[in-house]
Amino acid sequence: MANLFSGLEEFGLNNLSNINIYDEQEKEEGNKDNKNSKVAFSEEDIIFDKTYNCPVCDSEFKSKMVKTGRVKLKSLDTDLRPQYLQADPLKYDAVLCPHCGYAALNRFFKYVTETQAELIKTNITAKFKSPADTGSIYSYDDAIARHKMALVNSIVKKAKVSERAYTCLKTAWVIRGKYESLPADTPNYKKVIQKLIKEEMEFINNAYEGFSEAFMKESFPMCGMDENTITLLVAELARKIGKIDESSRWISKILISRDASERIKEKARDIKELIKEEKN
Numbered sequence: 592m593a594n595l596f597s598g599l600e601e602f603g604l605n606n607l608s609n610i611n612i613y614d615e616q617e618k619e620e621g622n623k624d625n626k627n628s629k630v631a632f633s634e635e636d637i638i639f640d641k642t643y644n645c646p647v648c649d650s651e652f653k654s655k656m657v658k659t660g661r662v663k664l665k666s667l668d669t670d671l672r673p674q675y676l677q678a679d680p681l682k683y684d685a686v687l688c689p690h691c692g693y694a695a696l697n698r699f700f701k702y703v704t705e706t707q708a709e710l711i712k713t714n715i716t717a718k719f720k721s722p723a724d725t726g727s728i729y730s731y732d733d734a735i736a737r738h739k740m741a742l743v744n745s746i747v748k749k750a751k752v753s754e755r756a757y758t759c760l761k762t763a764w765v766i767r768g769k770y771e772s773l774p775a776d777t778p779n780y781k782k783v784i785q786k787l788i789k790e791e792m793e794f795i796n797n798a799y800e801g802f803s804e805a806f807m808k809e810s811f812p813m814c815g816m817d818e819n820t821i822t823l824l825v826a827e828l829a830r831k832i833g834k835i836d837e838s839s840r841w842i843s844k845i846l847i848s849r850d851a852s853e854r855i856k857e858k859a860r861d862i863k864e865l866i867k868e869e870k871n
């Protein structure tokens with residue numbers, strides 16, 4: 592079979608020895624796509640410079656953003672962090688004004704009241720130094736720093752608890768992205784990973800506290816998520832930080848809920864399974 596197409600090289604048709612005549616078309620196309628994306632993909636291809644108007648200092652600036660539809664979803668982590676095939680677009684979610692230091696996650700960026708703008712000017716702009724230009728893509732360190740700036744800003748501007756919690760969660764996700772893709776030849780590899788996991792857990796802890804508080808005080812949808820999704824998220828965050836009984840309570844809430852979708856219930860059962868495994 593392997594040699595079925597040998598001899599076609601002279602027609603310029605190399606690399607045919609692996610193809611199977613009866614592969615379903617879909618499968619074949621999928622393989623082609625994968626090959627192409629491996630060869631031709633660069634992170635620069637999926638990002639562009641988006642122009643923003645800063646709601647705090649009124650200047651115009653550019654920030655890198657992911658083009659829609661350019662990355663394919665690979666999987667969801669148990670805490671709903673999406674992983675994509677080609678790159679990690681989560682790195683680009685924090686927008687930072689290089690003039691005044693105001694930063695926020697993209698979805699919150701433009702919503703600033705006058706009082707909040709004053710708070711930011713007094714507490715952030717006064718001390719802010721514009722970062723050096725970071726080149727054509729954001730490294731994980733750039734991304735983590737930008738997310739932390741967003742978090743500091745959310746605290747200074749006294750943002751809703753849910754916004755702060757969500758910013759913590761997203762920061763944890765970017766840190767996770769960093770250690771998952773850390774090159775194996777990094778000096779002190781194990782230590783670096785341990786330190787990053789510890790840092791991630793601190794953000795997870797804060798995200799848990801924020802979301803469970805917001806759950807009682809705020810209305811839904813929250814950060815684009817409905818009540819069942821937030822319940823699932825809080826359950827998983829609780830499990831991650833070792834609050835097992837609490838996690839089980841949130842899980843039960845979903846499993847007895849009449850309006851939770853089968854997909855959400857499925858995920859709740861997955862978390863219940865993880866809890867069982869941990870107890871054993």
Ligand SMILES: [Zn+2]
Pocket residue numbers: 645646647648649650688689690691692693
């Ligand atoms: Zn600004």
